[in-house]
Amino acid sequence: xxxxxxxxxxxxxxxxxxxxxxxxxxxxxxxxTLTIDGKPADAGVLVYLHPQYExxxxxxxxPKGETDATGAFQITTYSTSDGAPEGAYLVTVxxxxxxxxxxxxxxxLFGGAFANQEANKAKPEFTLTVGKGPATLTLDLKLSADQRxxxxxxxxASATKQAGMFNTxxx
Amino acid sequence: xxxxxxxxxxLPARRGFTLIELLVVIAIIAILIGLLLPAVQKVRDAAARMxxxxxxxxxxxxxxxxxxxxNGMPPAWLYEPPAPPTRPTATAVGWGLLLLPYLEQDPVYxxxxxxxxxxxxxxxxxxxxxLKLFKCPATPNGDRVVELPIPPGVxxxxxxxxxxxxxxxxxxxxxxxNWCNFMGTPCTPPDHGQRWxxxxxxxxxxxxxAALGARRYTLVTVSDGTSNxxxxxxxxxxxxxxxxxxxxxxPLPGAPAPILGVSYGAGWANPYxxxxxxxxxxxxxxxxxxxxxxxxxxxxxxxxYNGRGLFSFHSGGVNAVMADxxxxxxxxxxxxxxxAFAITATGGEIFxxx
Numbered sequence: 001x002x003x004x005x006x007x008x009x010x011x012x013x014x015x016x017x018x019x020x021x022x023x024x025x026x027x028x029x030x031x032x033t034l035t036i037d038g039k040p041a042d043a044g045v046l047v048y049l050h051p052q053y054e055x056x057x058x059x060x061x062x063p064k065g066e067t068d069a070t071g072a073f074q075i076t077t078y079s080t081s082d083g084a085p086e087g088a089y090l091v092t093v094x095x096x097x098x099x100x101x102x103x104x105x106x107x108x109l110f111g112g113a114f115a116n117q118e119a120n121k122a123k124p125e126f127t128l129t130v131g132k133g134p135a136t137l138t139l140d141l142k143l144s145a146d147q148r149x150x151x152x153x154x155x156x157a158s159a160t161k162q163a164g165m166f167n168t169x170x171x
Numbered sequence: 172x173x174x175x176x177x178x179x180x181x182l183p184a185r186r187g188f189t190l191i192e193l194l195v196v197i198a199i200i201a202i203l204i205g206l207l208l209p210a211v212q213k214v215r216d217a218a219a220r221m222x223x224x225x226x227x228x229x230x231x232x233x234x235x236x237x238x239x240x241x242n243g244m245p246p247a248w249l250y251e252p253p254a255p256p257t258r259p260t261a262t263a264v265g266w267g268l269l270l271l272p273y274l275e276q277d278p279v280y281x282x283x284x285x286x287x288x289x290x291x292x293x294x295x296x297x298x299x300x301x302l303k304l305f306k307c308p309a310t311p312n313g314d315r316v317v318e319l320p321i322p323p324g325v326x327x328x329x330x331x332x333x334x335x336x337x338x339x340x341x342x343x344x345x346x347x348x349n350w351c352n353f354m355g356t357p358c359t360p361p362d363h364g365q366r367w368x369x370x371x372x373x374x375x376x377x378x379x380x381a382a383l384g385a386r387r388y389t390l391v392t393v394s395d396g397t398s399n400x401x402x403x404x405x406x407x408x409x410x411x412x413x414x415x416x417x418x419x420x421x422p423l424p425g426a427p428a429p430i431l432g433v434s435y436g437a438g439w440a441n442p443y444x445x446x447x448x449x450x451x452x453x454x455x456x457x458x459x460x461x462x463x464x465x466x467x468x469x470x471x472x473x474x475x476y477n478g479r480g481l482f483s484f485h486s487g488g489v490n491a492v493m494a495d496x497x498x499x500x501x502x503x504x505x506x507x508x509x510x511a512f513a514i515t516a517t518g519g520e521i522f523x524x525x
Contacts, residue, residue, distance in 0.1 A: 023504075024454065044462055046462055046463060048358070050355075050357075050358070051355065055355055058504070058505075058506045058507065059454075059468040059469060059506075059507045060352070060353055060354070060355055060468060060507060060508065061468050062349070062351075062352035062358075062466075062468065064463050064466075065463060066461055066462050066463035076453065076463055076464070076467075077468070078453060078454040078455070078467075078468065078469075079453050079454055079455040079457065080453065080455075080457060080464070092358070094360045094361070096360070096361055096462055097361070105360070105361040105362060105462075106361060107360075107361050108360035108361050112359070112360050115358070115359065115360045117357045117358070118357070
């Protein structure tokens with residue numbers, strides 16, 4: 001008598017887990033380090049993973065990580081530092097600048113130099129494949145002399161910028 | 172005549188209930204009560220949800236009345252540049268205030284001097300009104316006061332100050348940020364693509380309209396169809412911040428000092444309540460204010476923080492009023508893309524609501 005009951009309970013549990021009704025994929029930890037010209041990146045640089053596989057999920061994903069002061073980052077897909085689902089990804093990097101109180105970003109301090117997906121497709125260091133297990137991504141951003149100058153200028157400007165609270169987006 | 176002692180010995184004893192029988196009866200009653208109580212709770216929830224959607228219906232009708240009077244959708248917020256001497260500083264008011272005449276709240280509307288900004292003491296007496304219409308009964312932190320310190324210059328000509336006002340559980344869906352995140356299309360920094368919702372900021376001054384890049388839709392120019400476009404939805408519980416499990420998580424880790432613990436879309440008269448560009452949140456609704464945490468795959472019931480998504484305390488979804496004035500219950504299980512389509516006013520996408 002006790003055995004069938006236990007079986008029924010177990011069956012229920014399996015059914016509940018098996019459904020996975022929240023529409024999320026299983027993720028594997030993805031960590032990495034980001035350097036700019038060999039030196040650790042500043043805190044607050046965003047590393048995006050763009051899925052290169054067919055996504056027909058209820059919640060399309062866009063895994064991303066944010067560097068700390070040592071240039072290390074952990075990828076987040078659904079909740080903090082949970083990694084990314086299995087599959088191939090294209091990597092883009094942005095250094096977003098926040099405007100005043102607005103939660104939205106008003107610019108990329110790299111000027112979009114590492115955010116172009118078409119351009120990054122040609123560079124093997126900007127691709128990542130996540131398998132059934134932890135993955136790491138080591139990325140060194142190489143800035144040309146012009147880009148470095150623009151980047152330093154943008155960083156100085158963003159430190160002093162007083163920007164608007166409202167952002168209507170413009171045209 | 173036998174003695175009483177003899178009778179008690181010879182007649183059968185009067186039959187009572189055994190302990191087991193009593194326990195069984197009590198257990199059955201307990202089970203029945205156990206079955207009933209959740210049903211009572213469900214009915215209470217359903218009643219709160221209906222009352223909540225009724226508020227939205229009123230707001231939707233008010234928006235249509237506003238449209239009839241001004242020949243355009245109500246502004247998400249209305250900005251006016253300084254025009255001394257009548258208007259000494261710039262002003263900004265939220266959609267809630269503009270709809271008051273159509274919600275039978277004319278005294279509050281007329282008590283608010285729109286030539287003075289929202290930090291003015293006389294105006295704050297009005298904005299502090301606790302209006303039942305902007306409150307959803309399912310929200311646990313009912314009467315609350317929104318306090319939002321605003322630094323000078325966030326809008327041209329607007330001085331700094333502290334906004335104080337009564338709460339709103341409803342907010343405009345101004346548009347979608349991080350469009351590419353939801354659609355899987357290539358992303359361009361910094362905002363990853365944005366799409367406009369049906370209610371937008373506006374000004375009666377042409378120069379200000381041009382400066383803001385403002386746009387205004389009418390019922391005709393909402394080309395996705397008014398029944399397919401969300402006007403106003405629940406973003407309940409603000410200014411407190413709640414996560415997916417409806418737990419209060421303010422003060423926020425990592426939030427800058429002026430908005431510590433304040434989801435600044437809050438307050439029915441707050442212009443920021445009309446500035447709700449959705450970019451999604453992490454599925455658990457936590458870590459909302461780091462750069463990485465400020466967007467995510469979830470748009471319904473994961474976070475009530477400004478710009479993260481729609482949020483309610485109902486189980487399973489949120490109420491929203493569409494541009495045609497109909498109120499729909501948007502389920503949590505709906506595809507994020509579908510919701511994004513429903514928020515845009517002129518995307519040309521097909522929104523299928525099951």
